Amino acid sequence: MSDAALWTALADPHRRAIVTLLLERPRPVGEIADACGLSQPSASKHLKVLREAGLVRVSQEAQRRVHALDPAPIAALDAWLEPYRRLWNRSLDALGRRLDETPADTRPPQRRTGPPCPPTSPAPT
Amino acid sequence: MSDAALWTALADPHRRAIVTLLLERPRPVGEIADACGLSQPSASKHLKVLREAGLVRVSQEAQRRVHALDPAPIAALDAWLEPYRRLWNRSLDALGRRLDETPADTRPPQRRTGPPCPPTSPAPT
DNA sequence: TTTGTGCATTCCTTGACCGGCATATAACCA
DNA sequence: TGGTTATATGCCGGTCAAGGAATGCACAAA
Structure with missing residues (x-):
């Protein structure tokens, strides 16, 4: 689960879509493939990359393999x-x-649209 | 400067090294190439990708082209x-x-090490 | 004007990755 | 046991990106 593996995993838009999808809830492979418009083998391969990057975890449920997001990495x-x-x-x-x-x-009309993280010091609003 | 361009730019370890290098101070291409162990053309190409992702800005100084980090993206x-x-x-x-x-x-000895960014708002879930 | 320096660009080769297809595997069901 | 479902894997062809070598270009110094 190197840093490189993590970046590589997230560099692909399909895999980012999968990760975003799993944010909602864990899902089996077939459902992921459908939701992302991927073939089953393709989805399976992408999930393998995400697994190797530590971003998803699998749990077996009967014949299904339910993939869940692991946000730790x-x-x-x-x-x-x-x-x-x-x-x-x-x-x-x-x-x-x-x-x-x-x-x-004389100011430009733009204003701070709000970066996702609060500034460390008080910024004017 | 699409999102995809940004991810692609940062997916490459050499480019992440360049970005990290530029965190310290702006540098001309040759210096970047040396510091990262890249050939000059290779460095130039990587810098082009970073430029197109909006991550670096160039300013011409005589024959030199000094590249500076732009953290906005x-x-x-x-x-x-x-x-x-x-x-x-x-x-x-x-x-x-x-x-x-x-x-x-009976606890494991670990404790929360502090995520780098505090939660901005109560999660609206 | 000539020469040298710093950088960008082009061409080429190679390697990695992606998607589709076919197939293997494993668990469930009749 | 044989069939079905859900998933993984191997192979193949196409595409793309990276690196190296050579070259082009702009500017500066002599």
Whole structure:
């Protein structure tokens, strides 16, 4: 479950779709294939990649193999993202300060649309 | 700068290395190639992919082309990650609660190490 | 103007991956 | 036992991306 395997697994749009699908609830392979418009073998292969990246876990139910999301590896991505998020928040803060020092009617009309993570320091709203 | 371009750009380990390198400071192509052990054309090509994903910006300085990191697109990744982060935090909280209900000397020694980003809002589930 | 430097682009080869198809495997059912 | 369902796997052809070598291009220095 290397970092590389994780990135590789999520690089494919079909696999991201599968992961998003499993966010809702665990599902058997056939259902995943249908929902994503994949053939059964294709879905099975993608699920294998996701399994090897640690992103999904399987549990056998009779003949079915129900795949469930395991969000734990996402933490590794999140950790990798951390310094960039900090940088991004810093530049947002800087923008905010610049805007605060600018007369209102000369400002660009855009405003912060809300990054998914709260800034580390109070940003003007 | 589609989402797909962003994932594709970051899926390559060399490109992630470049991005990490640029976290420190902007650099010209040759320096990036050296630092990452890439040939100059190879570095140039990777930088093109990163540029097209919006992750780096170029500024010309004499004959040099200095590449700087632009963390903005990272926000898109962060947004994609958000629901998984929530899920992960929920399971950590559940673990924490279970641990709190368990006599101390039967617990595993681990404790929540702190996900890099606090949950932004009470999960609207 | 010539030469040198820094970088981008093109061509080519190779390797990886994806999808489809056929088939193997395993569990359930009659 | 034989058949059906659900899934995995192997093979094949096509596509795409990466790396290397050679080259083109822009700018600067002499």
